Amino acid sequence: MANKPRVAIFDFTGCEGCELSQLNFEDQLLDILAQVDIVEWREAMDDRADEYDIAFVEGALSTPDCIKRIHDIRRRSKVLVALGSCAVDGGVNAIKNLHPIEEVRAEVYGKDQYLFPTLPALPLSAVVKVDHNVRGCPMTQGEFLRLFTALVMGKQFAEPDQSVCVECKLNENECVFERGMICLGPVTRGGCNSQCTNFGQYCIGCRGLVSEPNLAGMAETLASHGLAMDEAWKRLQLYNAYRLQGVRA
Amino acid sequence: MAQSFLEQARVLDFIVHLQTRHTVYAPHRRGQRSFAFEKTSDPAAVELDYPRVLGSVKKYFLPPRETLMDFDLKTDTATAPQVEPVNAVFLGVHSYDLAAVKRLDHNFLTGKPERNYLVRRQGARFIGVSYVPDKFHFAGSVGIDPYDMTGSDVFLTRHPDGWIVDVLTGEGAALLQGFALPPHALPKPKREHFTQHIYVPQDSLGRILEASYDHPVWNETARSCLSCGTCNLVCPTCYCFNVEDQVAVTGDSGSRERSWDGCMLRGFTEVAGGEVFREKSAARQRHRIYRKFKYLSDATGQPWCVGCGRCTAACTAGISIVDIVNRLIRDAEREEKITA
Ligand code: SF4
Ligand code: SF4
Ligand code: SF4
Ligand code: SF4
Numbered sequence: 181m182a183n184k185p186r187v188a189i190f191d192f193t194g195c196e197g198c199e200l201s202q203l204n205f206e207d208q209l210l211d212i213l214a215q216v217d218i219v220e221w222r223e224a225m226d227d228r229a230d231e232y233d234i235a236f237v238e239g240a241l242s243t244p245d246c247i248k249r250i251h252d253i254r255r256r257s258k259v260l261v262a263l264g265s266c267a268v269d270g271g272v273n274a275i276k277n278l279h280p281i282e283e284v285r286a287e288v289y290g291k292d293q294y295l296f297p298t299l300p301a302l303p304l305s306a307v308v309k310v311d312h313n314v315r316g317c318p319m320t321q322g323e324f325l326r327l328f329t330a331l332v333m334g335k336q337f338a339e340p341d342q343s344v345c346v347e348c349k350l351n352e353n354e355c356v357f358e359r360g361m362i363c364l365g366p367v368t369r370g371g372c373n374s375q376c377t378n379f380g381q382y383c384i385g386c387r388g389l390v391s392e393p394n395l396a397g398m399a400e401t402l403a404s405h406g407l408a409m410d411e412a413w414k415r416l417q418l419y420n421a422y423r424l425q426g427v428r429a
Numbered sequence: 430m431a432q433s434f435l436e437q438a439r440v441l442d443f444i445v446h447l448q449t450r451h452t453v454y455a456p457h458r459r460g461q462r463s464f465a466f467e468k469t470s471d472p473a474a475v476e477l478d479y480p481r482v483l484g485s486v487k488k489y490f491l492p493p494r495e496t497l498m499d500f501d502l503k504t505d506t507a508t509a510p511q512v513e514p515v516n517a518v519f520l521g522v523h524s525y526d527l528a529a530v531k532r533l534d535h536n537f538l539t540g541k542p543e544r545n546y547l548v549r550r551q552g553a554r555f556i557g558v559s560y561v562p563d564k565f566h567f568a569g570s571v572g573i574d575p576y577d578m579t580g581s582d583v584f585l586t587r588h589p590d591g592w593i594v595d596v597l598t599g600e601g602a603a604l605l606q607g608f609a610l611p612p613h614a615l616p617k618p619k620r621e622h623f624t625q626h627i628y629v630p631q632d633s634l635g636r637i638l639e640a641s642y643d644h645p646v647w648n649e650t651a652r653s654c655l656s657c658g659t660c661n662l663v664c665p666t667c668y669c670f671n672v673e674d675q676v677a678v679t680g681d682s683g684s685r686e687r688s689w690d691g692c693m694l695r696g697f698t699e700v701a702g703g704e705v706f707r708e709k710s711a712a713r714q715r716h717r718i719y720r721k722f723k724y725l726s727d728a729t730g731q732p733w734c735v736g737c738g739r740c741t742a743a744c745t746a747g748i749s750i751v752d753i754v755n756r757l758i759r760d761a762e763r764e765e766k767i768t769a
Contacts, residue, residue: 215678329678341695343655345658346689346691349689350493350494350689352493355659394652397654397655
């Protein structure tokens with residue numbers, strides 16, 4: 181490639197776990213860096229550039245300032261990628277949207293609440309066009325690598341859209357429902373190689389929902405395995421509070 | 430052929446005998462309440478009394494994931510990894526899973542033969558075991574009883590003191606060579622009863638399905654179905670797969686990967702341009718059932734479901750293939766009574 185793609189990395193409201201997990205690529209980090217010019221990365225360097233071929237953006241939008249910044253980033257980026265559950269779906273941040281925003285501010289900031297303007301948490305896609313998602317909490321590293329490679333090569337990237345159960349079955353795991361646990365795998369988007377259920381842990385749905393989830397059916401299934409209906413919907417909301425707003429039948 | 434007796438106390442010695450000459454795959458405990466075929470190292474870990482294994486022996490011939498090709502973009506070359514015959518003894522296979530292997534053989538031999546599958550299938554020898562049907566098995570309804578020895582080289586039938594051993598092929602006789610067993614005279618075991626049944630034979634079922642294309646059961650089932658694909662992925666006769674290229678981060682090499690896929694998944698019918706031609710979960714459920722009891726069955730006269738009960742046992746939404754099919758049968762019979 182004649183010119184290396186200019187890459188920038190930004191973060192909004194989140195734990196920065198997604199960015200940190202990029203720094204964790206160890207053996208692949210050098211290969212990644214060799215393919216691109218990193219022109220902006222708050223966590224690792226202190227440089228500023230005006231235009232980006234690819235902007236990777238982590239975190240949900242939750243203040244008026246976030247909204248301004250994301251528009252600015254979008255304007256300057258050819259390709260914008262949402263990194264991690266917060267950026268893709270609003271993530272756990274969006275749980276606060278279930279409560280009146282004034283209550284949330286008072287709870288979090290106490291007497292200083294008026295110093296911190298806050299909005300209901302939004303995924304990037306609620307405000308700007310997002311070209312690709314890397315899902316997961318923290319983001320799924322393998323998916324980041326697949327997308328990264330596709331972008332650098334100028335190839336299409338097919339986002340997985342099948343349940344976690346698929347990889348769970350390819351791995352021939354005992355279904356955790358067999359052990360009296362409940363699992364969000366059937367409606368959660370796979371692509372993580374069912375990394376939790378491989379260890380006998382249930383899936384909490386961190387990669388968000390498949391494109392057409394049967395939510396009422398999932399809630400029924402959870403209820404038939406012993407959860408109260410309200411609890412069942414709460415489980416589904418953990419990572420999907422934004423997408424589930426107004427959905428519950 | 431000859432029948433002999435394997436006392437319970439000699440089962441471990443028997444497994445050791447097999448192991449000294451062969452790779453042995455057998456059922457082992459998996460998780461808290463499940464079983465799975467694994468390569469045997471400790472004979473004491475083998476479980477011959479088990480209700481069903483999570484995935485059938487299919488996984489050895491059609492692996493859940495496999496590399497079809499490695500490519501190098503710098504030199505523009507590709508190589509296919511060497512596929513080896515499985516060449517092993519499968520100990521403790523149930524009759525329905527052997528019937529499923531026969532069906533897969535048909536699938537991969539018919540039309541353009543599938544080389545990887547057929548190569549892997551070579552050298553597989555099967556020691557079948559009888560089983561006690563649980564609340565999900567209905568193999569009897571598709572003509573495969575728990576003592577059916579079809580496909581086995583040696584068959585072990587449960588007896589209170591051990592196993593009645595039937596040697597069915599020359600390969601089977603070779604497996605037992607050097608392991609002397611006393612002869613056994615026939616008291617046939619009592620027949621095991623299935624609690625689940627499909628109420629009509631395959632030829633009627635094909636006709637009933639033909640007439641049930643617009644039956645309400647498809648939409649009703651779709652209300653609870655999560656489209657998770659589990660029912661396909663656990664099925665011993667499902668053989669659909671997806672193929673994807675993976676490229677290394679360096680962008681100069683990669684591989685072509687194949688993995689199991691299933692018709693209950695929405696993306697299964699997604700084609701170039703984003704069109705999904707079985708968009709509705711109801712249509713996918715109908716397709717699955719037709720694949721098991723109509724499409725392939727019309728051509729071969731055999732149901733492509735072997736009654737293992739896995740899809741029902743594994744469905745977290747509680748959808749039962751037997752209930753769906755019996756509902757269609759009941760309604761078709763009612764209709765016939767009305768029109769007759
Ligand atoms: S453990 Fe969860 S992901 Fe795995 S099959 Fe069961 S429901 Fe699906
Ligand atoms: S199994 Fe579920 S919770 Fe675990 S990483 Fe995958 S999507 Fe997230
Ligand atoms: S296992 Fe059950 S919920 Fe999942 S696709 Fe099959 S029928 Fe639907
Ligand atoms: S359709 Fe269900 S019962 Fe029939 S063979 Fe497949 S998994 Fe077993």
